[in-house]
Amino acid sequence: MLVLFETPAGFALFKVLDEGKLSNVEDLWKDFATSESARQVVKLKAFNKFENTTEALSAATLLIDSKPSKGLRKFLRTHCDGETLAVADSKLGNAIKEKLKIDCLHNNAVMELMRGLRNQLTELISGLATQDLAPMSLGLSHSLSRYKLKFSPDKVDTMIIQAIGLLDDLDKELNTYAMRVREWYGWHFPELAKIVQDNIQYAKTVKLMGDRVNAADLDFSEVLAEEIEAELKEAAVISMGTEISDLDLANIRCLCDQVLALSEYRAQLYDYLRSRMNTIAPNLTALVGELVGARLIAHGGSLLNLAKQPGSTVQILGAEKALFRALKTKHATPKYGLIFHASLIGQAAPKLKGKISRSLAAKTALAIRYDALGENTDSSMGLENRAKLEARLRVLEGRELGRSAGSAKGKPKIEVYDKDRKKGAGALITPAKTYNTSADLLLGPATTPEQDGALSRKRKHEEVETESAKETTDASVEEDGKKEKKKKKKSKIEETNDNDATVEAAEPEKKKKKKKIEGSSAEFVNNDETTVPENDEEPSTKEKKKKKRKNAETEEPSVNVEEQETETKSKKKEKKKKEKKGGE
Amino acid sequence: MVAGELVYGENRVVVQNEDGTKVEYRLWDPFKSKLAAAILDDVYDIGIIPGDRVLYLGAGSGITVSHVSDIVGPMGMVYAVEFSDRKARDLINMARKRTNVIPIIEDARHPLKYQSLVGVVDVIISDIAQPYQVKILALNASYFLKKDGRFMISVNAKRVDPTAPPDVVFAQELIKLYAEKFKPLDEATLEPFARNHSCIFGGYRIVNIHKRGN
Numbered sequence: 013m014l015v016l017f018e019t020p021a022g023f024a025l026f027k028v029l030d031e032g033k034l035s036n037v038e039d040l041w042k043d044f045a046t047s048e049s050a051r052q053v054v055k056l057k058a059f060n061k062f063e064n065t066t067e068a069l070s071a072a073t074l075l076i077d078s079k080p081s082k083g084l085r086k087f088l089r090t091h092c093d094g095e096t097l098a099v100a101d102s103k104l105g106n107a108i109k110e111k112l113k114i115d116c117l118h119n120n121a122v123m124e125l126m127r128g129l130r131n132q133l134t135e136l137i138s139g140l141a142t143q144d145l146a147p148m149s150l151g152l153s154h155s156l157s158r159y160k161l162k163f164s165p166d167k168v169d170t171m172i173i174q175a176i177g178l179l180d181d182l183d184k185e186l187n188t189y190a191m192r193v194r195e196w197y198g199w200h201f202p203e204l205a206k207i208v209q210d211n212i213q214y215a216k217t218v219k220l221m222g223d224r225v226n227a228a229d230l231d232f233s234e235v236l237a238e239e240i241e242a243e244l245k246e247a248a249v250i251s252m253g254t255e256i257s258d259l260d261l262a263n264i265r266c267l268c269d270q271v272l273a274l275s276e277y278r279a280q281l282y283d284y285l286r287s288r289m290n291t292i293a294p295n296l297t298a299l300v301g302e303l304v305g306a307r308l309i310a311h312g313g314s315l316l317n318l319a320k321q322p323g324s325t326v327q328i329l330g331a332e333k334a335l336f337r338a339l340k341t342k343h344a345t346p347k348y349g350l351i352f353h354a355s356l357i358g359q360a361a362p363k364l365k366g367k368i369s370r371s372l373a374a375k376t377a378l379a380i381r382y383d384a385l386g387e388n389t390d391s392s393m394g395l396e397n398r399a400k401l402e403a404r405l406r407v408l409e410g411r412e413l414g415r416s417a418g419s420a421k422g423k424p425k426i427e428v429y430d431k432d433r434k435k436g437a438g439a440l441i442t443p444a445k446t447y448n449t450s451a452d453l454l455l456g457p458a459t460t461p462e463q464d465g466a467l468s469r470k471r472k473h474e475e476v477e478t479e480s481a482k483e484t485t486d487a488s489v490e491e492d493g494k495k496e497k498k499k500k501k502k503s504k505i506e507e508t509n510d511n512d513a514t515v516e517a518a519e520p521e522k523k524k525k526k527k528k529i530e531g532s533s534a535e536f537v538n539n540d541e542t543t544v545p546e547n548d549e550e551p552s553t554k555e556k557k558k559k560k561r562k563n564a565e566t567e568e569p570s571v572n573v574e575e576q577e578t579e580t581k582s583k584k585k586e587k588k589k590k591e592k593k594g595g596e
Numbered sequence: 597m598v599a600g601e602l603v604y605g606e607n608r609v610v611v612q613n614e615d616g617t618k619v620e621y622r623l624w625d626p627f628k629s630k631l632a633a634a635i636l637d638d639v640y641d642i643g644i645i646p647g648d649r650v651l652y653l654g655a656g657s658g659i660t661v662s663h664v665s666d667i668v669g670p671m672g673m674v675y676a677v678e679f680s681d682r683k684a685r686d687l688i689n690m691a692r693k694r695t696n697v698i699p700i701i702e703d704a705r706h707p708l709k710y711q712s713l714v715g716v717v718d719v720i721i722s723d724i725a726q727p728y729q730v731k732i733l734a735l736n737a738s739y740f741l742k743k744d745g746r747f748m749i750s751v752n753a754k755r756v757d758p759t760a761p762p763d764v765v766f767a768q769e770l771i772k773l774y775a776e777k778f779k780p781l782d783e784a785t786l787e788p789f790a791r792n793h794s795c796i797f798g799g800y801r802i803v804n805i806h807k808r809g810n
Contacts, residue, residue, distance in 0.1 A: 018711065018712035019712060020712055020713055041743055041801075045743075072712060072713075075709075075712065076702075076709045100708060100711060101708050123738060123739075126711075126739070127738065127739065130715060130716045130739070130740065131716050131742060133715060133716070145715065146673065149698055149713050149714075149715070150695060150698055152712075152713060153698040153699055153700055153713050154688070154691070154692075154699065156700070156701070156713070157684065157688050157699045157700065157701040158688070160681075160684075160701040160702075161681055161684060161685060161688070161701065
């Protein structure tokens with residue numbers, strides 16, 4: 013009986029010398045404990061080495077599917093005459109039986125035999141040491157895994173990211189060089205810069221012409237249009253530029269060559285980018301176009317990363333600065349980022365750009381996921397969705413037409429009241445209206461000198477952030493206010509009226525957009541009862557004008573003598589009153 | 597093993613040896629790696645020593661595999677089996693840098709498919725969260741694990757049987773192990789690093805038990 017054993021180096025065929033041992037499965041392992049006893053049981057009959065890794069890979073992949081490769085078949089045919097073959101894989105055994113008419117055996121005993129063989133493999137196969145097996149195993153495993161993962165070099169999105177980066181770089185460089193040519197040649201022929209607007213044409217012209225005296229004789233028809241050519245020839249005669257030597261001209265010509273070469277390369281790169289985009293992300297390309305798609309991928313870092321983003325993120329990718337600014341200042345967030353340059357958005361009317369941008373972003377996110385994680389490589393899904401979006405655009409346009417032509421009784425659109433929204437159109441951020449504190453008028457009665465001092469100091473320090481040392485009832489309100497504070501840009505801590513080493517908590521004052529009333533707990537060690545009701549009156553009058561009266565309860569004369577409302581609070585309230593009245 | 601390379605954003609420490617050479621150690625995160633958690637839970641003997649050949653079923657992205665590769669050193673070998681494509685990609689990248697890791701993208705339930713790649717191993721580590729993981733371990737052991745070999749199996753009670761209480765599940769797994777010629781020697785619950793988890797260490801077809809590693 014023969015045993016077929018696969019190794020990373022090749023196929024091994026062992027002859028079982030003592031078949032009786034196989035009946036005693038339990039003790040079989042004893043025979044393979046040492047190499048000598050193992051050699052009593054089996055002997056290497058033949059070994060078929062893999063020629064190279066490709067052969068090994070193909071043989072291994074076929075074996076995974078329980079199919080014998082051609083090499084294996086040949087090997088078995090040569091050496092396996094008339095004997096039964098013990099195999100580890102019963103399906104393989106069946107296949108071999110079918111194709112080669114060799115009887116195959118597979119049972120527990122065979123498995124134990126295999127185990128033993130594996131133990132003593134290096135001993136039994138002379139010329140195959142562990143050191144040789146290891147790198148072969150490594151190489152084969154890497155090839156196999158790559159095959160398994162269908163690692164296709166076509167689908168690497170790093171190429172896209174690099175290509176688009178290079179495209180941008182090239183554009184910059186091209187522009188720089190072209191400007192340089194203009195400047196340099198302008199020393200000799202300044203008028204040309206105004207006549208020929210396009211950079212490439214300029215370079216070609218300079219290359220052709222060299223010295224401007226040649227302009228009259230040469231024919232520029234391939235490079236320039238007729239009128240421009242005429243202008244050029246005129247200007248060449250009456251130019252006020254200086255003469256330059258041939259050596260200088262040669263150098264300028266070299267630069268022109270560079271410019272032209274670069275622009276050619278740029279065109280080539282653009283083509284390459286387009287073809288890659290179509291291979292890697294066909295659906296994305298179908299929806300937004302190659303350039304925008306490539307930029308999105310580059311922005312996201314990789315196609316897979318991009319696929320993890322929701323549609324809303326895809327919509328504003330590229331407008332992060334505007335987005336976070338708007339979020340911080342509670343303005344309207346931008347409607348589109350990189351996706352603005354997609355042709356679908358370009359087609360839409362300005363009023364509809366926002367809507368289309370949202371729909372497009374949603375479908376784009378789907379397309380990206382399909383490209384990144386799906387199996388197919390066709391763009392059918394992208395094209396379908398594009399058609400849907402175009403249809404939607406038509407519908408929206410139709411509605412717009414109807415509306416502009418329709419009833420409209422001259423009333424302005426009633427907007428939903430949103431207490432948090434600032435007035436501002438779309439992506440524009442209107443600066444917040446700030447309250448001019450110098451316009452403050454204190455209507456309150458005479459205050460104590462300390463409070464006065466505190467007041468003036470507080471006037472000067474316009475933005476103050478407090479940490480109240482002792483908070484009691486105001487705690488909750490302050491919490492509220494503190495949440496607002498987090499979004500504020502400036503903050504200072506002010507200490508006022510240090511009396512007997514007590515820390516006072518000054519009122520937080522912010523210029524911008526404070527909606528809620530801060531709880532305050534400025535503490536004066538020596539406050540009088542008299543001042544308390546007075547101060548309370550002040551704020552209370554102003555309070556009534558507020559829409560929010562969160563601090564109503566806290567402004568009652570507190571039993572705790574140390575708590576008191578300060579003027580700063582009233583000032584703040586005045587500010588807020590103004591803002592609230594704005595009704596934004 | 598590969599100085600300067602970090603696998604999963606871990607920290608590293610450079611220590612000076614007595615002979616003046618610098619050795620770089622990577623910090624092993626017990627929250628990410630069950631083996632680390634088991635070691636921290638005072639398991640008696642993880643069974644891996646330098647120079648071992650280890651078969652690792654359920655290699656994942658290769659976090660624990662990289663540490664095992666460090667333990668076995670350049671003389672040893674780690675056969676890392678992982679079925680998921682995404683995870684395998686990370687595994688392959690890691691294996692590219694470490695020559696003692698052999699990545700195998702196959703289903704651990706069919707050791708036949710990768711038997712030509714794996715020789716005899718000293719230790720099998722199994723981290724497959726499947727209800728019949730003991731059977732898988734046993735099958736692989738019958739192919740590859742040497743006699744007196746060691747194994748480690750990580751049991752997630754919720755994955756094996758979500759309805760039963762964890763202790764019951766662990767006990768059942770032990771019984772299954774005994775039935776398959778395994779001899780569990782030590783068990784470590786992975787609190788506080790992971791809940792309802794336990795790592796069982798033991799030997800295979802063992803005649804004499806002796807402590808292998810530290």
